[in-house]
Amino acid sequence: VEPISLGLALAGVLTGYIYPRLYCLFTECCDQKRSLSREALQKDLDSKLFGQHLAKKVILNAVFGFISNPKPKKPLTLSLHGWTGTGKNFVSKIIAENIYEGGLNSDYVHLFVATLHFPHVSNITLYKDQLQLWIRGNVSACARSIFIFDEMDKMHAGLIDAIKPFLDYYDHVDGVSYQKAIFIFLSNAGAERITDVALDFWRNGKQREEIKLKDMEPALSVSAFNNKNSGFWHSSLIDRNLIDYFVPFLPLEYKHLKMCIRVEMQSRGFEIDEDIVTKVADEMTFFPKEERVFSDKGCKTVFTKLDYYYDD
Ligand SMILES: Nc1ncnc2c1ncn2[C@@H]1O[C@H](COP(=O)(O)OP(=O)(O)OP(=O)(O)O)[C@@H](O)[C@H]1O
Incomplete structure (x- = not known):
């Protein structure tokens, strides 16, 4: 193979294959071949x-x-x-x-x-x-x-x-x-x-x-x-x-709210305090009125309610 062709081929590999991969190591790329795990x-x-x-x-x-x-x-x-x-x-x-x-x-x-x-x-x-x-x-x-x-x-x-x-x-x-x-x-x-x-x-x-x-x-x-x-x-x-x-x-139940509250406590860097978890979950409203099975706001407002217990 003559040197010029070899050089061109190498340059082609560099720009077409290696460079995009290197580039994508440092910045986000639209990689259509990326395999989802x-x-x-x-x-x-x-x-x-x-x-x-x-x-x-x-x-x-x-x-x-x-x-x-x-x-x-x-x-x-x-x-x-x-x-x-x-x-x-x-x-x-x-x-x-x-x-x-x-x-x-x-x-x-x-x-x-x-x-x-x-x-x-x-x-x-x-x-x-x-x-x-x-x-x-x-x-x-x-x-x-x-x-x-x-x-x-x-x-x-x-x-x-x-x-x-x-x-x-x-x-x-x-x-x-x-x-x-x-x-x-x-x-x-x-x-x-x-x-x-x-x-x-x-x-x-x-x-x-x-x-x-x-x-x-x-x-x-x-x-x-x-x-x-x-x-x-x-x-x-x-x-x-x-x-x-x-x-x-599916609508979320009391136990799921507690799970959401625990996750939020952890993500804020607090130890899980089951007392507070129960208090916050108890503040939520549930339906149907008599049976109180499902949270009417799902997990949506548990996070703001948690603020009340960690305001200092
Ligand atoms: N099933 C769940 N498991 C874990 N966390 C949840 C779940 N549902 C809600 N959350 C928590 O509550 C937050 C609010 O929920 P999300 O915004 O996904 O609700 P939504 O179903 O999209 O509500 P809407 O119909 O009002 O838009 C989420 O960011 C997540 O932290």
Whole structure:
């Protein structure tokens, strides 16, 4: 081999292979080949997410299966449903952290909150254009982009329709492939029905861990979203089978609140004080009124209540 060709070949290897890897050691990269560790995701879910055996199982299999597939036919679309404060945002954060080191702060993870980012119905046309441009631009820059839409039930139907083309089984839309992207939709739609199922189990003396996904099917069916209290029926996402997984989040019980409080105490650097744990958990409100089984704010406000005990 003559020296010039050898030099060029070496330079090619350096710039094409070694340099990007070196570069990515020091800064975050959109590495579409990065393998997600199933064990690490499972460990995170098992140790951090309380009382959500169904969500854990679906998310682990869905996310791992998708990332391991070199040629997915469509982007992964997860729709997380359940009562407030039960871990929907929290799990999105766990997924993001397992795919990108920066988690929610990564350049490749984008969070939209309906009431914050799209507040005015009169601006829908503008929002639609902006959102489509934003998604297109980001997926062009990084195929493995993650988009999280919070408060999906408050999102205008027009906006949901605007993202529909990106979720479908197209190889390319205007030259961009969306098949490696991940879309996560969060909403409280279906929460009452999910709670009814959980309450039935509780009343019948059964463990919540005995609840199977098929028990939740009626709660997460098209008809369940087809009512005036949930915004999801607006869109044809469900009709057109664009959602891959409906993930139910069960309402949290007293014991789960205690687990959340302990985690928070530890993260603030305090020893776990069971007295305080019980006091804070006792301050929370539960429903139904007579049986007081489920926390009506989930784990959401336990942290501020804890401040009261550590104010000096
Ligand atoms: N199942 C859970 N396991 C462990 N921690 C939880 C769980 N649910 C909630 N938390 C804690 O409570 C915080 C608030 O929960 P999160 O924001 O995930 O609720 P949400 O289901 O998204 O609520 P909303 O529907 O109101 O947006 C989380 O950041 C987490 O610290």
